[in-house]
Amino acid sequence: MNKQLKKRYAADLRFRIYGMSAVAMSLLFLLLLFVSIIGKGYTAFQQTALLLDVYIDSETIDPEGTRDRAVLSSADFGAVIKQAMQKIFPEVSDRRDKRALYRLVSSGAEFKLRDQVLAHPEQIGKTLPIWVPADGDVDMLMKGSIARDASETDRPLKDKQIAWIDHLISEGRLKKQWNTTFFSAGDSRDPELAGIGGALAGSLLTLFVTLLLSFPIGVAAAVYLERFAPRNRWTDLIEVNINNLAAVPSIVFGLLGLAVFINLFGLPRSAPIVGGLVLSLMTLPTIIIAGRASLKSVPPSIYEAALAIGASQMQAVMHHVLPMAMPGIMTGTIIGMARALGETAPLLMIGMVAFIVDIPGGIFDSSTVLPVQIFLWADSPERGFMERTAAAIMVLLLFLIVMNATAVILRKRFEGHR
Amino acid sequence: MKKEEHIMGKIEPAIPFPNSRFVHQQTLKRGRAIRSDQIAGQEIQETVGEIRLDDPRLSCRDVSVFYGDKQALRGINLDIGRHEVFAMIGPSGCGKSTFLRCFNRMNDTISNCRVTGTIMMDGRDINHNETDPVSLRVRVGMVFQKPNPFPKSIWENVAFGPRIHHLAKTKEGLHEIVVKSLQQAGLWDEVKDRLHQAGLGLSGGQQQRLCIARTIAIHPEVILMDEPCSALDPIATGKIEELINTLRKDYTICIVTHSMQQASRISDRTAYFHLGNLVEVGETKKIFINPLHPLTEDYITGRLG
Ligand SMILES: Nc1ncnc2c1ncn2[C@@H]1O[C@H](COP(=O)(O)OP(=O)(O)OP(=O)(O)O)[C@@H](O)[C@H]1O
Ligand SMILES: [Mg+2]
Numbered sequence: 005m006n007k008q009l010k011k012r013y014a015a016d017l018r019f020r021i022y023g024m025s026a027v028a029m030s031l032l033f034l035l036l037l038f039v040s041i042i043g044k045g046y047t048a049f050q051q052t053a054l055l056l057d058v059y060i061d062s063e064t065i066d067p068e069g070t071r072d073r074a075v076l077s078s079a080d081f082g083a084v085i086k087q088a089m090q091k092i093f094p095e096v097s098d099r100r101d102k103r104a105l106y107r108l109v110s111s112g113a114e115f116k117l118r119d120q121v122l123a124h125p126e127q128i129g130k131t132l133p134i135w136v137p138a139d140g141d142v143d144m145l146m147k148g149s150i151a152r153d154a155s156e157t158d159r160p161l162k163d164k165q166i167a168w169i170d171h172l173i174s175e176g177r178l179k180k181q182w183n184t185t186f187f188s189a190g191d192s193r194d195p196e197l198a199g200i201g202g203a204l205a206g207s208l209l210t211l212f213v214t215l216l217l218s219f220p221i222g223v224a225a226a227v228y229l230e231r232f233a234p235r236n237r238w239t240d241l242i243e244v245n246i247n248n249l250a251a252v253p254s255i256v257f258g259l260l261g262l263a264v265f266i267n268l269f270g271l272p273r274s275a276p277i278v279g280g281l282v283l284s285l286m287t288l289p290t291i292i293i294a295g296r297a298s299l300k301s302v303p304p305s306i307y308e309a310a311l312a313i314g315a316s317q318m319q320a321v322m323h324h325v326l327p328m329a330m331p332g333i334m335t336g337t338i339i340g341m342a343r344a345l346g347e348t349a350p351l352l353m354i355g356m357v358a359f360i361v362d363i364p365g366g367i368f369d370s371s372t373v374l375p376v377q378i379f380l381w382a383d384s385p386e387r388g389f390m391e392r393t394a395a396a397i398m399v400l401l402l403f404l405i406v407m408n409a410t411a412v413i414l415r416k417r418f419e420g421h422r
Numbered sequence: 423m424k425k426e427e428h429i430m431g432k433i434e435p436a437i438p439f440p441n442s443r444f445v446h447q448q449t450l451k452r453g454r455a456i457r458s459d460q461i462a463g464q465e466i467q468e469t470v471g472e473i474r475l476d477d478p479r480l481s482c483r484d485v486s487v488f489y490g491d492k493q494a495l496r497g498i499n500l501d502i503g504r505h506e507v508f509a510m511i512g513p514s515g516c517g518k519s520t521f522l523r524c525f526n527r528m529n530d531t532i533s534n535c536r537v538t539g540t541i542m543m544d545g546r547d548i549n550h551n552e553t554d555p556v557s558l559r560v561r562v563g564m565v566f567q568k569p570n571p572f573p574k575s576i577w578e579n580v581a582f583g584p585r586i587h588h589l590a591k592t593k594e595g596l597h598e599i600v601v602k603s604l605q606q607a608g609l610w611d612e613v614k615d616r617l618h619q620a621g622l623g624l625s626g627g628q629q630q631r632l633c634i635a636r637t638i639a640i641h642p643e644v645i646l647m648d649e650p651c652s653a654l655d656p657i658a659t660g661k662i663e664e665l666i667n668t669l670r671k672d673y674t675i676c677i678v679t680h681s682m683q684q685a686s687r688i689s690d691r692t693a694y695f696h697l698g699n700l701v702e703v704g705e706t707k708k709i710f711i712n713p714l715h716p717l718t719e720d721y722i723t724g725r726l727g
Contacts, residue, residue, distance in 0.1 A: 235533065305570035309633070312526060313583040313640055314560035323582065324572055 041401075045394025051183035051196060052143040053135040054109060054172065056088040060121060062128050071125050081114035081121070085136070092177070093168060104165055108172075110137040112185075112197040137185065138178060140196040140388040142169060146180060149387050186395065190361045191377065195388025198381070200396050202363045206276055206356070206371030207345060207403070213280020213367055214344050218287040219337055223326075225288075226295030226333070231321050250289035257286045258353025266354060273355040274370040282350045287340035294336020298329040331415040338411040342404055348375045374400045470714045471704035475501040478542075479644060479674045480525060485539035487520050487529065494520045496698045497539070502691075507666060507675045509685035509706065512695030513721065518678040519567075521695070522646045525676065526562040527555040543644075560587060563642035567649040569629035571621035571636070576613050579621045579632055580604060583640040599639055607635035608665050627658025634665060638673075645669065647677040651684065663688050682722055686710050694718045 062069060064087075065079035086106050090096070096105050113136035120134065121127060141160045144150045150159050152166060161169070172178045189199030233239045261282035265271045271278050302325045310320035351357070356372050357380065364371035372380070374396060381393040478501035487495040495517045502508045510518045520529065527548065529535045541548050548558055571579050580600040583589075590596040600617075604610040609631045613624070621632055630650055637645055647666075651659040666675060666688050679685050685692050685706060692706045694717070702709065702718045713719040 303570070305566060305568060306572060308528065308531070308566065309570045309572065309636075310582075311531065312528065312559055312564035312566070313636060314556055315582075315586055316556050319586055323586075328573060 041394050041397050045391055045396075045398050047147045047149075048186060048391040048395035049183050050147070050180040051185060052138040052146045053179055053181045054113075054138040054142075055133055055135055055177040055179070056085065056109075056113075057091065057131055057133050058084055058088045058117060059091075059131040060084060060117075060128050061087065065121070066128060071128070073122065076122055076125065077118060079118070081117045085109055085113050085117060092172070092175075101164065104162060105168060108139050108142050108165060108168060110139050110196045111194060112137045112192075135179075135181070137196050140194055140386060142178070143196055144387050145169060146178065147391075149391075186392065190363050191359055191372070191380070192361060195384075195386045195392060198389070198392060200374065200377060200392075200399055202360055203372050203374045203377035203396070204399070205363050206279075206360075207373040209276035209364060209367050209371065210279040210283060210351075210373055211341060211345060213277055214283040214287055215337075215341060217280065217284040218291055218340065221284075222288050222291030222337070222340075223295055223333060226292045226299060227321060227326060229292070230296045230299040231325070232317070246289050246292050249285075250293060253349075254286055254347055255349040255353060257282050258350030260285065261350060261354045272368055272370070274358050274360070274372070275368050276364060276371055277367040278354050279351050279356055279373065280367065282354060283344040283347060286347065286350065287337075287344050290340035290343070291333070291337050294339070295329065295333045298332020298336070299325060301332065302328045334411055334414055338407060342407060345403065345407070346375050346400070348379055351376055374403070469499060469700045470702040470718075471709075473499050473501060473700075473703050475503045477504065478502060479504045479506075479544065480676075481542040482524075483540045483542075485521070485524060485537065485541060487517070487524065488536045488538075489532070490534045494698055495524075498700045500693065500700060500703060502674060502676060504674055505671060506691060507670050507677065507689045509689035509692045510676065510678045510695060511680070511682065511685050511692060511721070512701075514680075515697075516695040517698045518695050519648050522564075522648055522676060522678055525644065525646055526559045526564050528559075528564065530555055560640055561642055562644045562646060563637035563640065564646040565630070565633050565637055565648070565650050567652055569626055569633050569653065571624070571629050571632050573620070573622055575618045576604075576621045576624070576632060577617040580635050580639050583636060587640055589640065603635040603639035604632075606638055606669070607631045608661060608668075609635055625658070627654045627661060630654060630658070630662060631665065634662075638669070642673065644674040644676065647675065649678050649680060652680060659684070682710070694721060696721075 061084060064083050065081065066072075066075055068075070086102075089105055089109060090102075093105055096102055116136050117134060138146075141150065145152070145161060145166070150161060156163055169178065185197060186199045187204075188201045189197060190202030192198040229239065229243065261278055265278045265281050266273055271281075306324050306328065307320050310324045311317070315323065351373055357376050358370060358372065359380070360370050360372050362369070378393055378396045378400065381389045381396065480500075480502040482498050482500045485495060485498040485500075486493060498521060510521065512518055523529045524537055524541060525543075525548070529537055537549060543558075543561070547553065572582065574582075577597075577600055580603050581596050584596055584599045590599055601610065604613060609628060612628060613632075616623075621629065624632060630653075634645075634650075651662050654662065663684065666677070669675060670690075677685075677689065689706045691704065692709045693703045694701045694709065694713075694715070696717050702713065702715045704714070709718065710722060713722060
């Protein structure tokens with residue numbers, strides 16, 4: 005008797021140890037993931053900027069003095085930037101050296117200057133200090149991603165360039181700043197100019213379309229199938245099909261979207277509307293299945309109670325059963341939306357993988373989405389894109405956490421009186 | 423057609439059940455000799471006792487209920503009077519709940535359930551095509567075995583019915599109905615300070631009275647109660663019984679109970695069911711003091727069920 009008791013306790017203990025080690029293990033992996041991603045990506049939130057004293061030469065940018073916007077916007081601000089660089093390093097005269105010097109400034113500098121001048125045309129003819137983005141390689145050197153002691157041929161920056169950079173640092177002209185470009189800009193070929201702004205907007209628009217379509221349709225379908233539909237061969241068939249649909253590989257939905265929405269309906273390629281439609285097809289079964297399960301789990305006594313005081317079937321479902329099932333439906337929806345947010349393959353099929361610089365303004369504009377952006381950057385050879393990939397993953401994860409938190413809050417509110 | 427079905431469903435009775443009083447006594451004597459488990463498998467043809475009333479609220483004729491192929495009730499004939507507390511007793515599975523659910527057509531919600539025969543309420547067939555089950559359920563309220571308040575506030579629980587039936591034009595009117603119903607259900611003093619707290623936060627007995635308040639808020643004519651006290655302690659049960667006592671003058675109450683004491687305390691008439699048959703109906707006093715049928719006697723003396 006005693007022996008058996010001991011054995012039972014030992015078994016209990018063993019089981020608890022298994023469980024705890026499983027949990028510890030998964031937490032460890034999660035921690036590892038976070039550490040590695042944050043370790044790689046946190047540097048992307050800072051960006052090296054270069055302070056230039058730019059003389060905005062009206063001879064160069066507006067020789068006729070018209071101050072016409074069209075003239076100004078096509079003016080050669082690159083030359084102005086180059087003049088400013090030349091002023092800091094007057095001793096550089098060789099053409100090859102000059103080119104190497106100018107390469108320290110990002111190509112984005114002239115656009116920044118142009119925007120500033122367009123906004124304040126009165127500054128023409130003056131010298132003004134302006135922070136412009138430094139080249140990606142300078143940025144990498146500042147962040148220590150390029151080793152100074154490697155041999156000259158093994159690093160993208162030559163010895164001379166490093167000497168110039170050191171000079172700029174000593175003058176206080178190179179500084180790491182909070183990287184607003186990363187959040188506001190669209191994609192770019194230059195890592196220092198690339199941002200997730202476009203992808204983020206694309207993701208939001210796509211998810212918006214997905215939610216708008218799949219949630220009402222999914223909930224309505226779940227309610228109908230669970231509460232109103234007669235049980236016969238047809239509803240059985242529909243049920244089997246919905247379950248199968250949930251298991252269809254997502255790329256198939258992409259092909260379907262390409263064939264139906266783009267080729268047949270003529271919707272624009274790479275647009276969030278098509279992405280949203282495709283992802284809705286994918287999310288619908290998840291929502292319907294989760295919705296039915298949570299409708300089923302509502303105690304029938306509540307439904308009967310409502311019927312017994314003369315509520316119609318519709319009233320009983322809408323006033324009592326559906327609100328009680330809502331938390332479960334929300335959970336299902338969030339799981340579906342999270343899957344949709346992280347989905348890449350079907351969006352590749354409908355052209356959301358294109359290189360898009362502009363930030364989409366609506367659901368019919370070309371755009372890309374976060375995971376596809378990550379996929380694109382992960383493929384790029386530049387070191388600057390590596391940290392941006394990790395940073396974009398961080399943003400994606402943050403996005404998911406925010407979504408889940410919203411779900412929890414919504415659930416809490418619905419549970420109110422429970 | 424229905425009649426035929428009913429007759430064909432019967433097997434030749436092993437025990438004859440003559441109708442006159444005199445022979446009843448004989449049967450009774452003979453019944454005592456027969457062990458109840460022998461009787462259990464037998465068919466009972468005629469209901470003993472006074473099944474008909476002069477001016478009934480509810481009147482059932484040959485009511486049979488089938489779950490798929492399985493027959494749960496066999497040709498029930500019964501009248502239930504106005505302002506009467508009518509108790510139904512019988513062993514578990516004999517069809518009391520099924521019978522009760524016929525009156526507000528809750529059996530409609532069970533897909534394989536089929537009801538035959540006629541049930542007249544105030545002279546109108548409730549199973550008629552033109553009778554809307556929803557409006558029927560406004561007239562025939564129901565209280566369930568397990569308290570089942572909505573997961574909402576106490577106030578919302580009571581207000582739901584009057585609101586969907588537009589019984590009040592203003593919010594004040596609605597509140598008045600809520601207050602009155604809670605008062606009638608004897609719950610007002612206990613909840614008046616927490617009307618907007620969750621109904622599920624009440625004790626079991628309070629929840630059950632809340633369910634009764636919810637039912638009477640829509641002014642039904644009949645209240646069906648399916649073992650309303652089975653989940654409650656004696657004190658809460660006492661309160662509910664008191665409540666039934668006060669409700670009897672305004673409503674017809676049909677109550678299913680497993681407690682013989684409860685039936686004898688609160689009901690005017692009692693019906694004893696056995697394996698889908700209505701065995702005996704009569705005034706409660708008579709049934710408990712002098713049952714006519716051997717099965718009834720076995721049950722109330724505790725030899726059966
Ligand atoms: N939904 C259903 N489907 C199939 N059979 C059912 C269903 N509900 C009840 N029955 C059957 O009908 C018969 C009568 O059931 P009912 O619930 O009316 O009994 P009861 O007298 O209320 O019993 P209890 O005292 O235990 O509540 C039982 O044999 C039961 O198995
Ligand atoms: Mg029952």
